[in-house]
Amino acid sequence: MRLATFNVENLFARAKAMDSTVREAGQPALTAFETFNRIAAHDVYTDEDKAAMLDALQTLGVLIETREGRRLNPKQFDTAWALLRENRGDFLAAPSDREPHIVATGRGDWTGWVELIVEPVDELATRMTARVIGDVAADAICLVEAENRPALVRFNDDLLGGRYAHAMLVDGNDPRGIDVGLLCTSQITIDWVRSHVDYPDPDVAGQRLFSRDCPLYKLQLPGGADLYLLLNHLKSQSFAAGDPDPLRTRQSAAVRAIYDELRAGGAEYVAVLGDFNKGPDRRDPKRHPTLEALLGPGTPLVSCYDLDAFGELFDPKDTGQERPGSFQTCSISNRLDYILMSPELAAKVTGGGVFRKGLWGGPENKNPPKLWSVYPELTASRHAASDHAAVWVDLDL
Numbered sequence: 216m217r218l219a220t221f222n223v224e225n226l227f228a229r230a231k232a233m234d235s236t237v238r239e240a241g242q243p244a245l246t247a248f249e250t251f252n253r254i255a256a257h258d259v260y261t262d263e264d265k266a267a268m269l270d271a272l273q274t275l276g277v278l279i280e281t282r283e284g285r286r287l288n289p290k291q292f293d294t295a296w297a298l299l300r301e302n303r304g305d306f307l308a309a310p311s312d313r314e315p316h317i318v319a320t321g322r323g324d325w326t327g328w329v330e331l332i333v334e335p336v337d338e339l340a341t342r343m344t345a346r347v348i349g350d351v352a353a354d355a356i357c358l359v360e361a362e363n364r365p366a367l368v369r370f371n372d373d374l375l376g377g378r379y380a381h382a383m384l385v386d387g388n389d390p391r392g393i394d395v396g397l398l399c400t401s402q403i404t405i406d407w408v409r410s411h412v413d414y415p416d417p418d419v420a421g422q423r424l425f426s427r428d429c430p431l432y433k434l435q436l437p438g439g440a441d442l443y444l445l446l447n448h449l450k451s452q453s454f455a456a457g458d459p460d461p462l463r464t465r466q467s468a469a470v471r472a473i474y475d476e477l478r479a480g481g482a483e484y485v486a487v488l489g490d491f492n493k494g495p496d497r498r499d500p501k502r503h504p505t506l507e508a509l510l511g512p513g514t515p516l517v518s519c520y521d522l523d524a525f526g527e528l529f530d531p532k533d534t535g536q537e538r539p540g541s542f543q544t545c546s547i548s549n550r551l552d553y554i555l556m557s558p559e560l561a562a563k564v565t566g567g568g569v570f571r572k573g574l575w576g577g578p579e580n581k582n583p584p585k586l587w588s589v590y591p592e593l594t595a596s597r598h599a600a601s602d603h604a605a606v607w608v609d610l611d612l
Contacts, residue, residue, distance in 0.1 A: 216354040216355070216403075216436060216609070216610050216612055217351070217352060217353040217354050217355075217607055217608070217609050217610070218353060218354070218355050218356075218444075218486060218488070218554065218607065218608050218610060219351050219353035219355075219356040219357070219554075219605055219606060219607035219608075220356065220357040220359065220488040220489050220490070220552055220553070220554060220605070220606050220607075221347065221348065221351070221356060221357070221358055221359065221552075221601065221603065221604075221605035221606075222358075222359040222360055222448075222490045222551075222552065222601055222602070222603035223344050223348075223358050223359065223360055223361055223600075223601055224336075224344075224360050224601045224602060224603070225336060225360055225361070225362050225393065226336070226341060226344065226361055226362060226366050226367070226369075226370045227336055227341060227362070227366055227369070227370070228333040228334060228336060228362065229333060229334070229336055229362075230245075230296075230331040230332065230333050230391055231244075231296055231331070231332050231333065231334050232244040232245050232248070232296045232297075232331060233245070233331075233391065233393075234334070241296065242453065243274050244274060244275055244276075244296035244297065244331075245391075245453070246274075246453075247270075247271040247272075247274035247275050247296075248271075248275060248296075248297060248329055248331055248390075248391075250267060250268075250271045251268050251271040251272065251275070251329045252328055252329055252390065254267055254268050254271075255268065255322065255327075255328065255329075256322055257321060257322060258321050258322055258323065259320065259321040260317065260319065260320055260321050265316075265317040268317060269285070269315065269316075269317065271329075272299065272307075272329070273285060274296075275295060275296045275297040275329060276288055276291065276294055276295030276296050276297070277291055277295055277297060277298070277299045277329070278309075278315060283312075284314050285314050285315060286309070286311070286314075286315065287309040287311075287315060292332075295332060296331065296332060297329045297330060297331050297332055298329070298330050298332060299327070299329055300327045300328050300329070300330055301325060301326075301327040302325075302326045302327050303325060303326035303327070304319065304324050304325030304326060304327075305318050305319060305324070305325060306318065306319045306324070306325040306327055307319075328390075331391055337597050337598060339592065339598045340597060340598050340599060340600065341370075341374065342374065343573045343590060343592070343593060343598060343599065343600035344374075344573065344600040344601060345370065345374035345375055346572075346573065346590060346600065347570060347572065347573040347600045347601070347605055348375060348398075348605070349375060349378070350570065350572065351570050351605045351607050353398075353607055354399065354400045354402065354403060355397065355398070355399045355400070355403055355434060355442075355444070356397070356398050356605075357395060357396075357397055357444065357446045357488050357489050358395070358396045358397070358398060359393075359395050359446075359448045359489050359490045359552075359603075360393040360394075360395075360448065360490075361384055361393075361394055361395070361396040362392045362393070362394070363384060363386070363392065363394070364382060364383065364384040364396065367382040367383075367384055367396050367398065368382045371398060378398075378400070379398040379399060379400055380399065380400060380401035381397070381398065381399040381400075381401075381403070381405050382396065382397075382398055383396060383397045383399075383405060383408060383432070384396030384397070385408065385410045385412065385428055385430050386412075386428075387412055387425065387426075387427035387428035387448075388412060388423050388425060388426060388427060388428065389426060389427050393427065393448070394427055394428065394448075395427055395428060395430065395446040395447065395448050395489060396446075397430075397432055397444070397446060399434065402436075402437045403434050403435070403436060403437070404434065404435040405432060405433075405434060406433040406434065406435050406441070407432075407433050408430055408431065408432050408433075409430065409431040410428055410430050410431075411425060411428060411429040411430065411431070411469075411473065412425065412428045412430075414429065414469060416462075416465065417465060417469075418461075418465060424462075424465060424466060424469055425466060425469075426448065426449065426450045426451070426462075426466070427447075427448045428446075429445055429446070429447055429466075429469070429470055429473065430445075430446050431443065431444070431445055431473065431477075432444045432446070436612050438612055440483075440484060440612050441482070441483075441484065442484045442485075442486070442560075442612070443477055443482050443484065443485045443486070444485075444486050444488065445470060445473060445474065445485070445486070445487045445488070446488065446489050447466075447470060447487065447488070447489035447490070447491065448489050448490050448492070449463050449466050449467065449489075449490070449491045449492045449493070450462045450463040450466060450492060451492050452492055452493065459492075460493075460504065460505045463491075463492065463493060463505040463506075464505045464506075464507075464508075467491070467505060467506045467507070467508045467509050468508040470487060470508070470509060471508035471509055471514075471516075474487060474515075474516065474557075478515070478557065482557075483557065483559045483560075484556075484557060484559060484560040484563075484612070485556070485557040485560060486554055486555065486556050486557075486560060487509065487516060487553070487554075487555040487556075488553060488554040488555065488606075489552070489553070490551055490552050490603065491506055491509075491551055491552070491553055492551055493505050493506055493551065494540060494542075494546075494547060494548040494549050494550040494551055495510075495547055495548065495550060496548070497546070497547060497548040500547050509555060510553075510555070515557070515558065516555040516556065516557070517555065517556050517557075517558060517560075517561035518553060518554075518555055519553065519554040519555070519556070519564070519567050519606065519608050520539070520550070520553075522561060522564050522567065522608075524564050524565055524566050524567060524608075524609075525564070525566075525567040525568060525608065526567070526568060537586055538586050538587065541569055541603055541604045541606055542602060542603050542604070543574075543576055543577045543578075543602050544576055544577055544584075545569075545571065545574070545576075545586070545587075545604065551603065552603055552604065552605075552606045553606070554567075554606055554607075554608055556608075560610065563610045563611045563612055564608050564609065564610060564611075565609045565610070565611050566608070566609040567606075567607055567608035567609060568606075568607060569604045569605070569606055570604055570605040570606075570607065571584075571587040571589070571604040572587075572588060572589055572590050572593075573589070573590060573593065573599060573600025573601060573604075573605075574587070574589065574599060574600065574601065574602070574603070574604045575589065575593060575595075575596045575598075575599035576596075577596075578596045578602070579596075580596060
């Protein structure tokens with residue numbers, strides 16, 4: 216069987232602030248989005264809270280600065296990064312002749328939130344995503360940043376020709392709706408799935424640990440073997456809301472603990488796969504900052520990149536040596552996508568590689584990459600299947 220992982224960066228729609236062509240422009244909006252919703256959950260709003268939420272609304276384009284001062288954006292639906300939803304109660308007073316102000320005294324006064332505005336993904340980019348998945352032809356594939364299960368089903372039916380009999384996705388913790396899902400062929404049975412969406416953060420009381428989820432799937436394979444998959448999308452590398460490394464370190468430790476518990480319970484074939492959002496140290500590729508629990512000294516997990524059988528690549532132009540990563544320029548520090556395996560599973564690997572035909576490189580690149588071939592239809596970064604390559608292994612199971 217073939218097992219793969221691929222960050223699809225949403226299938227049909229994504230937040231404007233997350234568009235790969237305006238990623239840097241959208242980052243302040245993503246930070247403001249997190250700030251507003253975090254403060255809005257407070258039981259009581261201090262003056263500082265209200266000022267911070269008003270500033271966040273301006274960054275998001277809900278409010279704008281005019282000659283008369285700060286006002287509600289009359290073109291919010293067309294030009295803003297987000298919308299302010301006030302479903303019940305009153306939160307914001309925004310008269311046309313005065314500065315807007317927050318009238319709610321705390322969370323109990325209103326029901327609502329800030330919602331990121333989404334826009335359709337370029338149709339060609341969506342078709343390139345489907346082409347990558349079709350060409351990789353995995354029997355089971357982890358899809359990172361899929362928006363929901365109906366989107367997976369529609370994508371499979373409309374663009375993959377119904378290749379996959381099973382499409383599963385458990386909603387996670389990211390309010391932007393970027394989750395981890397699984398597609399499997401009819402020869403594979405999904406026995407059960409266990410979510411870890413409420414796994415507590417050991418260092419922050421009352422906070423959930425995983426940025427998305429770390430769902431555990433038990434698959435029954437045609438030959439009778441059981442395969443356990445831990446799907447992951449660890450904390451992003453953005454410093455906009457503070458240093459992300461400590462949280463990712465705790466997440467990787469928790470994934471390792473879940474793996475150890477599985478193994479102690481008798482699970483033989485286990486894979487940990489997905490987008491780990493952190494590559495090896497550029498100066499010392501044997502070091503994996505924040506991922507030591509999974510890839511550091513003494514780990515029982517075997518990385519696909521360390522196997523002799525890994526390297527049979529689809530494109531002869533791609534040696535997999537000059538660009539050993541899986542994200543954008545594919546340098547070693549951009550090796551973000553992994554398939555880690557228990558020793559027994561790693562012993563079953565007969566081949567594998569990184570599939571880059573849908574990967575343009577960095578969004579700032581004007582020309583196609585020189586170190587690997589891309590689909591001929593791919594003529595600009597906005598048409599790329601993803602900023603990530605797909606990673607796959609073949610298993611003799």
